[in-house]
Amino acid sequence: MKLIVVDSALLIQKFLQLPVSIYKNDKNYIRPLDEDIESIFHDKTNKFYKKDNCIRWILTDSSGKTIGRIAAFINELTAYNYDQPTGNVGFFECINDQKSAFMLFDASRKWLLDKGMQAMDGPVNLGSREKWWGLLVDGFYPPSYCCNYNLPVYQSFFENYGFKVFFKQYTYLRNVMERLNKVYYAVAERISRNPDYHFKTVDKAHLNTFIADFRTIYNNAWVNHEGIGEMTNQEADHLIRSLKPVMDEKIAWFAYYKNEPIGFFLSIPELNQLFVKYAKGKLSFAVKMRLLYNKWMGNCKTMYGLVFGVIPQHQKKGVEIAMIVAASESLLKRKVYEQVQMNWIGDFNPRMMHVAEQIGAKIYKTHYTYRYLFDREAEFKRHPLI
Structure with missing residues (x-):
């Protein structure tokens, strides 16, 4: 050898x-x-x-x-x-x-x-x-x-x-057509009564605003984690714009407090299911057409949770749950996706594991x-x- x-x-x-x-x-x-x-x-x-x-x-x-x-x-x-x-x-x-x-x-x-x-x-x-x-x-x-x-x-x-x-590392999977526990709706209702909080989905027509909001939240929530450096304007712009062709605005959520960005739950259609499995390693014109066709026809039934988090100042107040409830209700009404597969959660982060389990997600893969x-x-x- x-x-x-x-x-x-x-x-x-x-x-x-x-x-x-x-x-x-x-x-x-x-x-x-x-x-x-x-x-x-x-x-x-x-x-x-x-x-x-x-x-x-x-x-x-x-x-x-x-x-x-x-x-x-x-x-x-x-x-x-x-x-x-x-x-x-x-x-x-x-x-x-x-x-x-x-x-x-x-x-x-x-x-x-x-x-x-x-x-x-x-x-x-x-x-x-x-x-x-x-x-x-x-x-x-x-x-x-x-x-x-x-x-x-x-x-x-x-x-x-x-x-x-x-x-x-645990990858969680949840059936999006199952309603959340009633307790979470009570938490969401409490948050909704506070006019300082609101949630909204991404609007591609105002993408620059969401790019700036994404960077603000990311740098407040993740920059102190081990191995995570501060995200620059250029990096945030490149990341979000690279997702634009495959983005479904209705499954990308932001949370605000007094109009300041404090959290997000960003998901996209699962790209391997959407088009990569047809590509054989090469992003050809035919594969790009397959992507557009599958996206238009709603052929991708799995959404992938890229990143979820709330800045430390607003954690443990129910904001995470209220944002999940808002997203869940939207998914129930649209009936486009059947399941959400979440980005992995490390066993060093028991709080986030608890959140995933409390909303009915189950461990699907382990790395x-x-x-x-x-x-x-x-x-x-x-x-x-x-």
Whole structure:
């Protein structure tokens, strides 16, 4: 077997094509768009990427066939926030052979060690946590857009190598046609009696306003979380406008207090179901037409909750529940979607897990984020609760 650094267009294609052979008989696998993967490995499309702090390999067998791949990288925003400087591995794929998997892990560990790291997390993204994060260990259903899907055997590869669970990630699913508990309507009614609070959906005709509101809420609610940097105007603008072609205004909600933005519950049609599963990795003209057709015909029955939150000053006041009730009632009236699949919630965030469970959502998928300490005698600590 031979490890080869990915440093040419041909090798990039081999890196991208490997999952096609690995999952050729898996009916649940949906190939990601090539551009969504490649955007991680360029500084123009990923502010966390630096050439000197990222490397990719493919692994080939004696015949030259690609049988594995992995990326190792250092996110300078998060690497030094732990007891040990911690690098990352991600985009791991491998045939069902532990020796091959260990070769990929060994190469990553040695490269990160040479860079001054003392631990590695994986499989994770070089960037924010809402994409390509964690190893799927339960709920092997078709993946959501930009979410990791993998062979079940990968769990044994990571754990036999010595990775330990740093935190667990739960993806919740809820039937949107089921009414909420009456208790929540009482909470929503109390909030609605306060004229200082109001909720509304996105209006694409005034998108600039919602982009500014999104950035304000995001930076107030998430900027202090581990590994989350402040979002710039440019980043917020790019993110929201990139969603515009697929956005359903009626499932993107904002909360306000005295006309100041304080929370959001942003969902979109589930893009893998909407069009990615037809794309075979390429966003062709025909695939774009399929997207428009499916969106127009309402063929996508699953909505994906991208992000949900309220700024700290208005938490535990019932605002989250009131916003959920408003969204739920709208969905019941429209009867367009059948279920909502939420972005993952870490087991380090029991309050948000409780909110999801209280509105009738059930755990649908479980991913693990692993950590491997290079000093095998060092004390391992799980992610602290927030």
